[in-house]
Amino acid sequence: MVTCKDFLRELNDFLDETTDPVLRAELEKHINECPNCWVICDTTRKTIQVYKGMEAQALPDPIHQRLMNALAKKAGPGKGGSGCCGGDAH
Amino acid sequence: MENEHPEVSAALEPASAEMLLVERAKRGEVAAFGELIGKYERRVYRMARQITQNDEDAEDVLQEACLKAFEHLDSFQGQSKFYTWLTRIAVNESLMKLRKRKSDRTVSLDENIETEEEPIVREIAVWDDNPELRYSQEEIRQILDKAIDSLKPIFRTVFILRDVEELSTEETAEVLGLSIAAVKSRLLRARLQLREKLTRVFKRKGEQILGYAK
Ligand SMILES: [Zn+2]
Numbered sequence: 263m264v265t266c267k268d269f270l271r272e273l274n275d276f277l278d279e280t281t282d283p284v285l286r287a288e289l290e291k292h293i294n295e296c297p298n299c300w301v302i303c304d305t306t307r308k309t310i311q312v313y314k315g316m317e318a319q320a321l322p323d324p325i326h327q328r329l330m331n332a333l334a335k336k337a338g339p340g341k342g343g344s345g346c347c348g349g350d351a352h
Numbered sequence: 353m354e355n356e357h358p359e360v361s362a363a364l365e366p367a368s369a370e371m372l373l374v375e376r377a378k379r380g381e382v383a384a385f386g387e388l389i390g391k392y393e394r395r396v397y398r399m400a401r402q403i404t405q406n407d408e409d410a411e412d413v414l415q416e417a418c419l420k421a422f423e424h425l426d427s428f429q430g431q432s433k434f435y436t437w438l439t440r441i442a443v444n445e446s447l448m449k450l451r452k453r454k455s456d457r458t459v460s461l462d463e464n465i466e467t468e469e470e471p472i473v474r475e476i477a478v479w480d481d482n483p484e485l486r487y488s489q490e491e492i493r494q495i496l497d498k499a500i501d502s503l504k505p506i507f508r509t510v511f512i513l514r515d516v517e518e519l520s521t522e523e524t525a526e527v528l529g530l531s532i533a534a535v536k537s538r539l540l541r542a543r544l545q546l547r548e549k550l551t552r553v554f555k556r557k558g559e560q561i562l563g564y565a566k
Contacts, residue, residue: 270473274540301476302547308479308554309547310515316496318394325411329393330386332415336422337382 264292269299277307370434378425385425389418392435395517396442402500402512403446406453413449417442432523439517440527443509450505475548477555499549503542510535511542 269292275281276289293300321329376384393414400413421428421438428437480486487495500508513524514535525535 270544271540274536274543277543298476301478302473305477305479305551306543306547309543309550312483312492312550313496313500313511313516313546314518316493316516318398319493321394321397325397325414326393328411329389329415329418332419333382333386333389333422336419337380337385 264288266292266296266299269293269296270302273303273306276303277310367433371430374425374428374430374434377422385422388434389421392438393418395435396438399439399512399517400442400446400449402497402516403443403505403509404449404453405501406449409446409449409453413442413445417445420445436519436523439513439519440523443513443527447509473544473548475551475555477551479551479554480556483554495550495553499546502549503545507538507542507545510538511546514539515543 269276269289272281272285272289276286279286281289293303370388373384373388377388396417397410397414400417401407401410404410404413417438420441428434484492500511503511509528510524510530513519513527514521519527521532521535521539524530525532528535530538
């Protein structure tokens with residue numbers, strides 16, 4: 263018998279679909295009979311989905327520019343100073 | 353089989369196209385590295401911002417992580433995805449910032465939570481079918497950010513890596529220097545805490561509790 267406490271403990275694996283089939287069947291049976299756990303499971307799944315679905319906003323231009331400048335500076339004239347093949351290798 | 357020309361880059365899988373960029377960057381081509389970074393900069397920045405909760409720190413993290421990645425590109429062997437490797441560097445930078453800024457105990461990722469009581473569930477209510485009809489994208493974004501910001505760093509960071517950046521449990525454990533069990537228990541708490549907060553916003557109005565919809 264799966265209790266609500268058991269269900270909550272297994273919720274992550276249940277949502278990530280990493281539970282073994284026997285346990286999974288028992289957990290499924292539980293949420294079909296237990297409205298509370300069904301709602302908890304459903305709203306937790308939606309919580310994860312809503313975060314996953316949120317795209318990262320484009321980087322503000324000045325931040326992108328400063329990043330590219332920092333990279334260019336790093337790779338700049340001093341490049342190859344410590345490495346094997348200098349900039350004029352080819 | 354005879355129609356395949358693996359040297360034509362357009363026909364390559366995205367992963368191999370990316371490895372080509374990595375190879376070119378390893379030979380010192382900054383443009384190739386810039387292209388690699390361009391694909392992920394917004395995600396790295398967002399992650400750094402969510403962990404540090406500070407715009408300035410997030411920009412520092414982004415820059416430092418990218419410069420370090422460029423500098424140590426030789427040590428990237430390609431067993432993991434480039435993005436995972438970059439994320440690992442950025443998470444470490446973020447955590448250092450966090451520790452520097454608030455040098456109090458709440459920042460510790462090693463905090464022993466195993467002694468705490470069971471995860472708590474208070475709000476049990478179904479959600480509106482279409483919250484996006486009631487809120488704009490921007491409002492939803494703010495609601496989500498606010499909910500994440502309210503979590504303790506140990507929960508926030510695990511959730512961001514697992515459920516936002518979609519690292520595996522093993523990768524998350526490795527990046528944070530935690531055991532798999534610790535990642536799992538923190539993730540459960542984080543998910544339930546967020547569920548709790550979002551339910552207060554997204555629950556179906558007028559219905560007290562329990563839409564037993566099955
Ligand atoms: Zn139950």
